[in-house]
Amino acid sequence: MPKNFKANITENILLNEHFRLLNLSPLSDIIVPEPGQFYMLRTGDTYDPLLKRPFSIFRHEDNTLKFLYRIRGKGTLSLSNLKSGDIIDVIGPLGNSYSAPEGDFIAIAGGIGIASLLPLLRRFKKRAYLFYGARNKDELIMLNEARSLSKEIFITTDDGSEGEKGLITDSLSDFLNPSRITHYALPIYACGPTPMLKELSKVVAEYPSSLLPLNKGRMGGVKCYVSLEEHMACGVGACLGCVVKTVSGYKRVCKEGPVFDIEEIVWE
Amino acid sequence: MGIEKPEDRSQKSVTPPNPPLGKGGHGGGNLSVNIASLKLKNPVMTASGTFGYGEEYSEFFDLNRLGAVVVKGLSITPRQGNPTPRIVETPAGMLNAIGLQNIGVRAFIKEKLPFLRQFRTPVIVNFFGDRIDEYIQAAEELSNADGVHAIEMNISCPNKQAGWIVFGTDPKIMEQVVTAVRKTTNLPLIVKLSPNVTDIGLMAKVAENSGADAVSLINTITGMVVDVKRRRPVLANNTGGLSGPAVRPIAVRMVWEVYKAVKIPIIGMGGIMNASDALEFLIAGARAVAVGTANFVNPTATIEIIEGMERFLKEEGLSDINEIIGSLKIGS
Structure with missing residues (x-):
């Protein structure tokens, strides 16, 4: 399964003054993420910002990928302007994950x-x-x-x-x-x-x-x-x-x- | 220049693992091009330093589809690279000072080349040195390796033996190093030109006269970003190389200037994001193009560019991509 895919934004909402929640519904089958992995998200479709931005996976349920973020710079500001229904380019899951603890x-x-x-x-x-x-x-x-x-x-x-x-x-x-x-x-x-x-x-x-x-x-x-x-x-x-x-x-x-x-x- | 041109370069026998099919391929016009004795199934390659040694992107598409893979620059001994931060985004671009981190020529041949040999895509190895003898040694070892189809000299690094003047910004130093490497290899030799010069046409001419089979341009343009609160450069290296769509018009202009100055093939690069961008370079005179920063933004950018070129030929009623190379119209 390719790690790059397109996803539909189903929600991009303000949780409070500092934090936002982004919910993505992938348009194709995806690999299930492990705790600690991250995704690269394109934050708009212009060349400024140009690069994708990394975000840790916050939750994966019902085939929805959820990300928690705060507006800190150009990339997250651009991301916050995307609306429900917009399609974005995604790569992931990427990187390693937290190793499973044996007990507490x-x-x-x-x-x-x-x-x-x-x-x-x-x-x-x-x-x-x-x-x-x-x-x-x-x-x-x-x-x-x-x-x-x-x-x-x-x-x-x-x-x-x-x-x-x-x-x-x-x-x-x-x-x-x-x-x-x-x-x-x-x-x-x-x-x-x-x-x-x-x-x-x-x-x-x-x-x-x-x-x-x-x-x-x-x-x-x-x-x-x-x-x-x-x-x-x-x-x-x-x-x-x-x-x-x-x-x-x-x-x-x-x-x-x-x-x-x-x-x-x-x-x- | 007083430099002997190597004899009859056309005699060098370098055959990519699987020659291109000629016309047809994906059912459209011919996309294959020749860079010296190297035959490419299409004019799209990866830019050195943006594609690792091919492994990372093989997860995203079949490397057989590329015209060529150009791998991350290698030196005879491994380099650990610069301290961090190494990258910073800029308007429509990015500045990088990775510091040529690499595993070294020998480890590349042993550990990475076997992977690349699986593909029917020519492998072009970018290399560099601090001194002329390091260039020679790297070129020699790469030329003896099975699976290297061409070598690309990065001359945008400082010369330890000449007061750290960048090889590619001084015509005399450039002539020395290119001539020396030319004598040590029979592989197609590509010289990657630095844009940080006054007259890139002149530098291309020096490369041609010193025995280069092709030139590639542009390398990144030196830049700096300042953190105004700390009043310090953002990059640990202070300066870095600018790439991305922001540099594209400069790169296209330079390709055009070089096309007028030399007869050897040109590989054009600098901020190519899509097929239309790539076509600008071909029309300005490039025989092939390399895609760099776009790989970071979109891992399948190269494939989309190849497909876009096929569509362009169809739409324009052309049968061969070579028809548009250098087809720029000037004046009335």
Whole structure:
């Protein structure tokens, strides 16, 4: 089945001041996406913006592909102007996916990063300790669904308008504290802004995956997977524009990623 | 130039795996063209650096349909490429500074060429070096590899031995490097011209006189995008190469100038998005075209362009695409 297809926009609506939901009905058979995969969407039919834009799959149900997005630049602005009934060019599903957790797991979402993690939470219901951080209450999009799918939810906002005031990585750090010995070796899945992921890399560095859960008095054994975001031109591995620096050289976010083992990434 | 022209280039025997069918093909007029001794079933190829080593796009269409595959530029030793950000979108285009990241000639021959050999489509390998001897070495090894049908020299990179002057912007340096490579290969030699020069016709003439069998143009145009809040260039490399529809009129003009200056075939490229764009290049004098940035926007752009050319021939009542090559009318 070809990964490039045309889709009919069935809905492109405002959820609130910040977020929009795009529903696409493919005009041909498609490959079923896995949690963590993404699609390249053409955002209009002019040459400006020229390139397709990458979006994580937020939901796939009843042969509809759903994407959650916020207007951040020319591409998303152009996308927001498309109407129900418009036809757009799509490529996907692309990239790798989150590996399936064996038991309970930890999910960390920063802002719209929740869009990429919700398919994982839906597939493994009530197995996630979800850490969800955003700037403020309004930006905690899909909070109700996220709460209902999680085993336990921890919320932080920058302004304290919902949950704890502070960084979500600080909440995680408390949770991973060796005194709460049952949680330390759960796999972690994260998606969010780069500063959050960078901070997360410092938190999990305390619990290196190379150590057994309890080794010479140190905690370890934590596997952490992060979904990265980069500007992309092709999305299929050809242009080498979206690379990220890893311990074994540059890797393509669109092809070897978007999900990487956090220990592989060289944070700059 | 004082450069000997290689003798009788027509004697070189390079046969693509499956010669084109001549007239017919998809039931329309003839689309096949010759670039030196290379016979293409249609004039549409991929532009180097936009098509990897062919694997990525083979998921989207049958590579047998292409006139030729031009692979990502190779150097004798692997290159890790530039730091990020490497790309930024611009109005109707994009700026890239990938930094010639590649796996190296030897790994290409061993790991990637066997895949490409499965197809009945000629493989043109783009290559480059920092020094003349690196060009020579790359050309030699590629010429000995089974499944390479032509080589395309990227001369838009700086010369380490000559104060980092870009090979393709200095006629003397260009003459040296093209002449040296010409002596080492019997494959059709295509020289990819840089548009970052005052007189591209002159540079094409230098390539022709130094033994090139064809020229391809344009490479990307050097540009810069500034982040006004940070007051820094957006790209980590500061500058990058501009491509996409924004550059097309410049590319068409340059093809026309080169067509007037040289007799060797021209491969035209620069912002081709559809068949009509491609036809502009052919009419201006290109024998074939390469599709680059359009692959990113639409993975099947090349195929749609081939089909559009077939339709054009039919609509115009033409039997052969060669009839329109260089058919530009000037004046009354």
